[in-house]
Amino acid sequence: MRQHLSMLREFSIPLLAGVVVTLVWANLAPEGYHHFNHDRIFGLFSVHFIVNDLFMVLFFGIAAAEITQSCLPGGDLHPVRKAINPLLATVGGVVGPVLVYLVLNEVIGEPSLRRGWGIPTATDIALAWLAASLVFGRRHPAISFLLLLAIADDAIGLAIIALFYPDPTVPAAPQWLVLVLIGMGAAALLRRQNVQNYWPYIILGGSLSWAGLFMAHLHPALALVFIVPFLPHPPRETKHVFEEDIHDRSPLAGFEHDWKVTVDFGLFMFGLANSGVQLTSIGHATWLVLASLVIGKTGGIFLMGLIGQRLGYPLPSKIGTKELALVGLIAGVGLTVALFVAGEAFTDPVIQGAAKMGALLSGGCALIAIIAGRLMRVRRMG
Template sequence: MSSHTKKRGIVRKLIDNSFLLIAGALAALIWANVAHQTGSHSYHDFVHFDVTSIWSGHVDVANVSADHAADVSLVSAVAPHSADQAAGHSDAGPQGIVSQATHGLSFHFIINDILMALFFAIAAKEVWESLLPGGSLNEPRKAATPLLATVGGVLGPALVYMVGTYLTGSTASLGNGWAVPCATDIAFSYLIARVIFGAGHPAIAFLLLLAIADDAAGLMILAIFYPQAPIVPQWLMLTVVAMCGAMLLRRSKVHSHWAYLLGPGAVCWFSFYQANIHPALGLVPIIPLLPHAHTDLGIFAREELDRHDTLNEFEHFWKLPVEFFLGLFGLANAGVVMSSLGTGTWLVLAGLLVGKPVGITLMTLFAEKGLKLEKPAGMDYRHVVTLGMVAGLGFTVALFVSVAAFTVPGAIQDSVKMGALLSFAAAPIAVVMGRAFGIVPVSVTAETENEDSDADTVTALSA
């Protein structure tokens, strides 16, 4: 193998393992802190730059207050019904959270609301396939314990966070962020779990089941609890129209994913935007309607790369671009100054680093002792507690929910974002816990070595 091929392989492996997201987040942190020290507004001006000014010649980002939702310029170019909100008439509730949609064609809006729709579409694809025959969530009997653990992984962090806001007297200002520590980052948690448990350990399958179910819960939480303004339900009729259009394309045996994306997908995104449901979720309803295989091989199964149904081709085409979009997401959202450490930071970290492992462990214990369900063979509570800490790595979705929960840029939003970023601390803590508990990594078996996937290890859940 040539050195060029090796180098290209290493670069692709880094990209596939979310290196760009980390690089974007680090670049944002450095840029924001350097700008803060020099009194510059360059980072803020970049994130909230109004792209329509490129052809209109009118740049007004410098006049947007850093303490307000800065990406409100020229909203009428995108959605006339938001023009009054952009002019400063949005209603702020008692928690200081803007209750009206206040975004325009800023870089922030393009990245968070348009490009991230493809990220959530791929997440929805994994959730949907896991429900198919052979999928990890297809048989409730197999998935019951991890699903209950997921409930603990959502309720535990939310409870710890809300108790923390009560004890610190910050419920009014920070209470809306209860869902920030509920997230689990599948990609990063999977990588850390493999280091601790090894590729062949049943804890890997347990974690993937939990993370997929957590993704599904996260999508529902975003849609239900974090609308960008009061929901306008009549616009959801357009979602139904888009879904009918996707079914018609499928019945007509249209294979190209572009037809579904640019047709029903665009209509569905627009309906979510107009209904004030976060438009980043706008592609989710059409994902199950794309032509797809009737079985699932596993979230990281290599055989999935050989499938050419429309749903898999959609993922194959967009997987690499989405990694770059995640890099932009990190760049546009992680720019907080180190002085932003505050109550919100510690509440999010408490939810992720305490609430996650405690919630997952207690619900697993309840499933086993109370409901007489079983843990996967080869797992004991050393593995469950350590796995719970691994799941405390929220990062991507936690950062996204931070922005959805606190829509007004400022000290509160930044402190919560900092907690999401610092959730990386879960990784070294989990590694140390694994060593302290004497957990030995388990290598893949001969059958799974060629696959390098969770497709076979997930069967351990039925043991």
């Protein structure tokens, strides 16, 4: 049973199942799906609110844990020189899609679509890892390169959500952000008192942070991003991204270990709450998002990776131009975060549906990369 569950998580089956179920439901019974997603349960919260404003707190908290661990001595983003090339590629993978989106919007779009520029900036880490494993094998250096890039651009994606996508129907109330600062202060105090259990950090600091963001009309799903870095951890990291160190008993490792399975399977509900677009929901926003992910990500990562090499920050061994191009293409899989940002960027359901369709279609980057890898005869490792 444990092996079957691990396989389901490894191949992102919960998320993909949620997307497929929702697409069928939203197209066969759209009114029923809308009521399921947006009607309040017992007059309190809708499924959409529970998933996007509560469950996604854990999702982004796990992402923050991975970023924190990667930045520790011994981690994949430490020292800085070791991470220069993937970080430069990250810049290309963020700026490239934004430029493609804005330029194409001037040509085929309209002013109302400009707000969607942030949708194609992030990479779906889990699906990108799966595609890369099929293209390169699990021990190829391109895997670590891609995961570092994906984590870094997801960190940028978190900042973009926080800064540029407040609730457009309610004016921001930044004075409430003092609660976020108080939450961070509480977490810092707990760490100074050497509290070796993550629950006080999450309950006290996380609750204050969530309330501050919610009252400030910023997205509360980012609440734990400000708290997780304060969780005690070893002075040196001994594992790579998404590996698990069974000897690490720190609160940071404990939080990730205890909630990773819940998040992985909970992505079924994320797919259910965010993928409900009708197959006819194709418009200018669809092609803007899709082209930005496919062309902008691939081109930006490829170009900046080569520039980094010319500047004296080489690519990892066994990564040449064809491997770098494939990494860029795989990074164009923007499903999870792209769907999330699309829901925040647009309030018009027609435009939002078209943008989400572009995010869903970006999953095709994985299939194209797998085929291209075979045609290019990329050597698989492991």
